[in-house]
Amino acid sequence: MKTELFVLVAALVCTASKPLSKAAQRNKLLLVSFDGFRWDYDQDVETPHMDQLLQDGVKAKYMTPPMLTMTSPSHFTTITGRWVEDHEVVHNMMFNAKTNQKVPHKQTLTRSEWWDNGVQPLWITAQNQGLKTASFYYPGGGANYSGKAVNRVIVEESGHPDDNETEWRENIDKVMSWFSEEDFHLVTLYYGEPDNVGHAKGPDHPDRKTIVRQIDRTIGYLREAIGHHRLNDSLNVIITSDQGMTTVKKRPQVDEIVLNKYLNLLKLASFEILDYGGFGILTPRPGKEQEVFDALSNVPNLTVYKKDELPESFRLAKSERLPPIVVVADLGFNLNSRFIVYVNKGDHGYHSGEMDMKTIFRAFGPDFRRNFLSEPFDSIHVYPLMCKVLQIKPAPHNGSLSVTEEMLLLHGGGSQRSQLSVALLLSMMLFMFTEL
Known part of the structure; x- marks a missing residue:
């Protein structure tokens, strides 16, 4: 009798736990x-x-x-x-560093050439x-x-x-x-x-x-x-x-970052997006790469990277689209290339390790x-x-x-319902064997 009950209940358990089509x-x-x-x-x-x-x-x-x-x-x-x-x-804006094309965020949403990269x-x-x-x-x-x-x-x-x-x-x-x-x-x-x-x-x-x-x-x-x-x-x-x-730091509490105070962008850069929150990209003119890097290294509240030397944790260095120079501002400092026209009271684009991000x-x-x-x-x-x-x-x-x-x-x-069914049948099996 026990054997017959075991076979019957085991079959029911298998049926309950079997995936549906x-x-x-x-x-x-x-x-x-x-x-x-x-x-x-x-x-x-x-x-x-x-x-x-x-x-x-x-x-x-x-x-x-x-x-x-x-x-x-x-x-x-x-x-x-x-x-x-x-x-x-690699950015909210669609851009082409060779042609200086820059397309605002919402206008990129139907531009397949920006999104379709394999x-x-x-x-x-x-x-x-x-x-x-x-x-x-x-x-x-x-x-x-x-x-x-x-x-x-x-x-x-x-x-x-x-x-x-x-x-x-x-x-x-x-x-x-x-x-x-x-x-x-x-x-x-x-x-x-x-x-x-x-x-x-x-x-x-x-x-x-x-x-x-x-x-x-x-x-x-x-x-x-x-x-x-x-x-x-x-x-x-x-x-x-x-x-x-995060909250954007502004005067008089801090000196805002104006990059043109540290390097002549018109003379040294052929392409830039440096007025977009805490993240900036830059293509130096030929032969000016080290000069640009050295100048940006002197800017307070900012870290400059050569693309091929970006930390592995950034997962950005292998990008072919990203320009050769990347800058990341300290939390809350917004980037300004030439003039302070930034009106946002809050922003992002900062290091993903920051809790505010x-x-x-x-x-x-x-x-x-x-x-x-x-x-x-x-x-x-x-x-x-x-x-x-x-x-x-x-x-x-x-x-x-x-x-x-x-x-x-x-x-x-499996689904919650099938799990409950299996648990119920196993309880039934334990009860029946106890009674026998």
Whole structure:
């Protein structure tokens, strides 16, 4: 009798733990990015919905962006799993150091020649394996990759307001309908706040706290919308950002950096982007490389590097697109080439090791553990995690699933429902053998 019961229960356990067909068990994924959300922005503001995410899902203590801590480079690292030196989106501005071409950030969003450098983003990898994907304002989503476009794309236009809460909710409603009515598998959704407020007012301004409260309400609305569209059992959500924000140091507290005081840029440089936060690039005129380097070495509150001597941890030295001279200002010091015209009260672009540059990571859904606090990790590791959740084979990448797989139920080995079924049947088996 015991033998027959054992065979019966063992068969039931195998059935419960057996993976469903790929079409039936593949869950969907929404990646949401709130630009410029520093890792601690929720610590001085009441954020009940973000707090609930820790109870219902996963929170990392913080996440470290790549060098460069800028919107386009960092977002593209997340969606490709590649370091900046590999994907070559080395600045927010599209530029050509030979022709002096410079294209503002939002105008680059549909310029495939800036984004398509041989690295395959997650949208295209997923589509090549039969999934439907969409990009809603996410940097890089509006480009073509080897002639392939994302299935559905909405690109944010220049001048479009980023802080309209009603529109934020409408965007969520659109995305939920894509999942529930059109069977999209992956959607990336981007919001331009709290980055804009951080730049304009500074990270310590009350308006930053106001926009964080708005973000928290939006997360609450997102969770309601997921339930309304009956996606609770099939949609995983990752909420993250590209970098943090720090207060810009200004007169009279400090002397601002004006690089033309230390070298004649017109005479010594053929190309420069030196008025863009804490990170600058420069191409010296032929034969002037050492003179430029020596002059910049004398500038206080700034570190100058020859590209081929950049620290390995920067993951920038192998870039073919990056000019030969790179400068990184100390935290909070903005770069000015010739005149002090910089108006931002907050900025980024500084060393990714600075705590003010760290950002957030939250995740919840059927494949994620609940009430799990993760140790910090680099954003490069989000890509293999997303591939695991989508059950697709990753393209070549620099991340490692071993860094993030503890966030997943049974390390991604099955759904919560199947795990509970196995546990229940094992308990039944133990009970029956005890009774016998």
